[in-house]
Amino acid sequence: MGDLVLEIGAVAHGGHCVARHEGRVVFVRHALPGEVVRARLTEAGDDARLWRADAVEVIEASPDRVDSAWPEAGPGGVGGGELAHVALPAQRRWKHDVLREAFVRFADREFPGEVHAAPGDDERGGLGYRTRVTTVAGPDGRASMHVHRSRELRALDALPIAAPALEELVLGTRYPAGAHVMGVAPGGEAARLVVDGTPWRAGRPDRRDNAPRRVREAVATGTGEWTYQVDVEGFWQVHREAPAVLVEAVLGRLGDARTVLDLYAGAGLFTVPLASAGRRVTSVEADARASRDARRNVHGLPDARIVHGDTRAFLESGPEAPDAIVLDPPRSGAGGKTVDALAAVGADRLVYVACDPVALARDTALLAHHGYALEDAEAFDLFPMTHHVETVATFVRG
Numbered sequence: 001m002g003d004l005v006l007e008i009g010a011v012a013h014g015g016h017c018v019a020r021h022e023g024r025v026v027f028v029r030h031a032l033p034g035e036v037v038r039a040r041l042t043e044a045g046d047d048a049r050l051w052r053a054d055a056v057e058v059i060e061a062s063p064d065r066v067d068s069a070w071p072e073a074g075p076g077g078v079g080g081g082e083l084a085h086v087a088l089p090a091q092r093r094w095k096h097d098v099l100r101e102a103f104v105r106f107a108d109r110e111f112p113g114e115v116h117a118a119p120g121d122d123e124r125g126g127l128g129y130r131t132r133v134t135t136v137a138g139p140d141g142r143a144s145m146h147v148h149r150s151r152e153l154r155a156l157d158a159l160p161i162a163a164p165a166l167e168e169l170v171l172g173t174r175y176p177a178g179a180h181v182m183g184v185a186p187g188g189e190a191a192r193l194v195v196d197g198t199p200w201r202a203g204r205p206d207r208r209d210n211a212p213r214r215v216r217e218a219v220a221t222g223t224g225e226w227t228y229q230v231d232v233e234g235f236w237q238v239h240r241e242a243p244a245v246l247v248e249a250v251l252g253r254l255g256d257a258r259t260v261l262d263l264y265a266g267a268g269l270f271t272v273p274l275a276s277a278g279r280r281v282t283s284v285e286a287d288a289r290a291s292r293d294a295r296r297n298v299h300g301l302p303d304a305r306i307v308h309g310d311t312r313a314f315l316e317s318g319p320e321a322p323d324a325i326v327l328d329p330p331r332s333g334a335g336g337k338t339v340d341a342l343a344a345v346g347a348d349r350l351v352y353v354a355c356d357p358v359a360l361a362r363d364t365a366l367l368a369h370h371g372y373a374l375e376d377a378e379a380f381d382l383f384p385m386t387h388h389v390e391t392v393a394t395f396v397r398g
C-alpha cells in the first residue's frame with residue numbers, strides 16, 4: 001500500500017475526515033478539513049468501496065492544527081488520541097459538526113445545542129483528565145496499547161490523557177506479559193491498579209482476602225454533594241469532571257418530576273442525588289456488580305428502588321408511568337425495540353444521556369414516531385483528544 005496526496009474534506013463520525021481519490025472515498029485520520037496531505041494507505045482493498053489512510057505529511061496545514069499532544073497516538077500509532085493534533089476549540093467544532101451531520105442525516109433536523117468544555121480542560125490543555133485507563137502488558141511487561149485497527153501492541157512512553165498520578169503508576173509498573181491492566185484514580189485517593197482482575201499494591205498482586213476492591217467517589221455540584229462506592233473495575237464516568245457535569249445536566253432537565261425511572265443506571269450516579277432530594281426513583285441496571293454498588297449507594301434512602309435486570313425486559317413488564325425517565329445507554333443507544341417499550345410506559349419527559357451522536361440521532365427519529373419531540377440538547381467534551389462526545393437531550397411528549 002502506498003501514499004496518496006489528498007485534499008481533505010469534511011469530518012465524519014469515527015474520528016477521521018473524508019477525502020476522495022479517483023471516485024473512491026478515503027477516510028483519513030490525523031488530518032483536518034481543508035488540508036492537503038500525503039496520506040499513507042492503511043486499508044485499501046481493490047474491491048473495497050472505501051479506503052483508510054493516515055496523514056503522514058502535511059503539505060498545506062489547517063489553522064486549527066497544533067503540535068500533537070500525544071505523538072504516540074499519531075499516524076501509525078495507538079488508538080485513543082486521534083484528535084491530539086487539533087486545537088481544543090476546533091476539537092469541539094469537530095464534534096459539533098459530527099452531531100449536526102448525524103442529526104440532519106438520521107433525525108431530519110438540526111442539532112440544537114453547543115459542545116461545551118468540561119471545567120478545567122482549557123487550563124490543562126485537554127490533558128490529564130481520565131480517572132480510568134485500560135492497557136495491556138506487552139512481551140516486555142510494559143503497559144502497551146494496540147496500534148489503531150491492528151493486533152500489534154506498542155509499549156507506551158506517555159499516556160497524557162490520564163490523570164498524572166495514574167499515568168505515572170500505570171507506566172512505571174511492570175506486569176506479566178499479556179496481562180490486562182486497569183488503572184483507577186478515584187477522587188481524593190491514591191491511584192490503584194487491578195491486573196487480570198486482581199488488585200495490586202506496591203507493584204505486586206494483593207492476594208489478601210480483604211484486599212480493597214471498592215473505591216470512593218465524591219460528586220459535588222451547585223445543588224449538593226454525594227458520595228459513592230464503586231467496584232474498582234466497575235463502570236464510572238472516565239473524565240474527572242464528568243460525574244458532576246452530567247448530574248447537573250440531568251437534574252436540571254427533570255423539572256419538578258416526583259417519580260423517575262433511571263435506566264442503565266450503573267452504580268447510581270443519578271439515582272443517588274434524585275433519591276436524596278426525595279424523588280421516588282427506580283433504577284435499572286443489567287450488570288450484577290454495578291447493581292450491588294447501586295444498592296449500597298442508596299442505603300438509607302427510602303425513595304430509591306434498585307432493579308437488577310435488562311432495561312427492555314423491565315419496560316415490557318408494564319411499570320407504572322413515572323413523571324420522567326432518565327436513560328444512559330451504552331454506545332449503541334437504546335434502539336427500536338427499547339424505544340417502543342419506553343414509549344409504551346408513557347412518561348411525559350425523557351432525559352437521554354448519549355455517548356454516540358449517530359445512535360442518539362437514530363433514537364431521536366424513533367422517539368419522534370412515538371410523539372416525543374426533542375426539546376433541547378447540549379453536548380459536553382468529556383473525551384478531549386478523541387472523537388467521542390457526550391450529549392444530554394430532553395424529549396417531551398406532545
Ligand SMILES: C[S@@+](CC[C@H](N)C(=O)[O-])C[C@H]1O[C@@H](n2cnc3c(N)ncnc32)[C@H](O)[C@@H]1O
Pocket residue numbers: 235236237263264265266267268269270284285286287290309310311312328329330
Ligand atoms: C454508559 S453506562 C451509564 C451508567 C450510569 N448512568 C453512569 O453514568 O454512571 C451504561 C450502563 O448500562 C448498563 N447496561 C448495558 N446494557 C444494559 C441493559 N440492556 N439493561 C440495563 N443496563 C444495561 C451497563 O452495565 C452500564 O452500567
